[in-house]
Amino acid sequence: MGKVIPEIYDALMAPLERIKFRSIRQFLIQKAEGKVLEIGSGTGLNFPYYTKAEAVTAVEPNPVMLRKSIKRIKAAQVPIEAIQADAQKLPFSDDSFDMIVGTLVFCTIPHPDIALKELRRVLKAHGTLLVFEHVRLDQPTAAKMQKWVTPVWKRMCDGCHLDRNTLANIKNSGMTIEQVHKYNSGLFLAIQAKN
Template sequence: MGERFATVYDAMMAPLERSRFAKVRGSLVGDLEGHVLEVGSGTGLNFPHYRSADEVTALEPERSMSEKSLTRIRSARVPIRIVTAGAEEMPFQDQAFDAVIGTLVLCTIPEPEQALREVRRVCKPGGIVKFFEHVRMQYSIPAKLQDWLTPFWKRVCDGCHLNRDTLGLIQESGLRIEKVSGFYGDLFQMIEAINIPDDESECDTS
C-alpha cells in the first residue's frame, strides 16, 4: 500500500497545494533556524520552503515516499538528509534539535502519543514545535461524518485517521501551545508550540 500511495500522493495533494497549502508550508518552516527535524517528511513538499535552517533531518518510515523526495532535496536551499525510521522510536539523542515540525503526519502514525513523547525528548528545551494537521471537527455533524468515513479513508490513504483529535493529543503531550490557526473551517490547523521542561509543564495551569 505504501508504495502505491507514494505514486499518487503528489497528484492528490496538487489542488490543495495550489490553493493554500504551499503558502502554509512557507509560513510553517521558512523562518526556522538551527537543526530542524521534520517528522514524516513524505515526498518532500516542505523542502522547497526552508530558507533559514542550518540543516534539516527528514524522518520518514516509507522508503517509497523518500525516493519521491530526492529531486526536491537536490534543489533545496538548505542541507537535507533523510533518516528511515518511525516516529515512535526516533534514532536520535536527547535534545538533538532546535525545532521539530510535521505536516499531515499525526493522523497516520499508529501511536501518536508515543510519537509526541519522542518529539519532546529530541527537541531542546524551549525549542519550537509546529504541526499542520487536519483535526477532528468541533461540530457534531461534521465529526460524525469523519467517524463514518474513517474506516474507508484509512484503507485508501495509507492509514490516515480523519477523526483523530490531533489538537487534543498535542495539548495533552506537555507541549505548550502558543498559537492555533484554522483553515478550511478549522478542518486543518497550524499548531505552534514550545517544548517546555516537564517540571514547568506540571506547574503551568494556563
C-alpha cells in the first residue's frame, strides 16, 4: 500500500461510514466472540464494535495504518493487540482462533486464495469467518464496467479490485457459507462462513 491512502483513509471513508458502513460493521462485529483474528485491520474502524470477544489480534501489513489505529485500540472495550503481518502468511499456529473478521480487505489482498488457505489453517475446526466486502455485481453490464475500471482503480486505490467474487472465493476455499446479507443491490455483502 502506498503512503497517501493510509494517511487520508479515515477522511475518505467518513461519508460512507456515516451513511452505510457503520451499521454493517456493527451488525457483523457484534457476532465476534472468543479469540478473534482481524485481518487487514487498517486504522481500526472495527475496534469500537467488539463487545463480546475475549481478545482480538489485529493484523495489518501497512505500518501507517497500524500507527493510526493506536487511539482506537486504547479506547476499545476488549483487549486488542495489533501487529504488522500479511494475511497471506500469518505468524500463528494452526487452530489458534475461534473467529476471523475481515472487512473491506479481500479486494486488496494480492492472492485471496492463499489468504483464505491461511485463514482456514489458523481458524479452529467449526470456527467462524465474518466478512464485509464490496464484490463483483451479478448484473452482466455492471460486472463488465467493474472489470473495465478495475485496472485504473487498482493503481489509484492501492490495489483495490472492484471485480472480485469474494463469496465464490470463500466457497471455493472449502468453507461452508451460513449467511449472506446483500446491500446496495449486492454490491456489498456481509458473509458468515464456517470452517
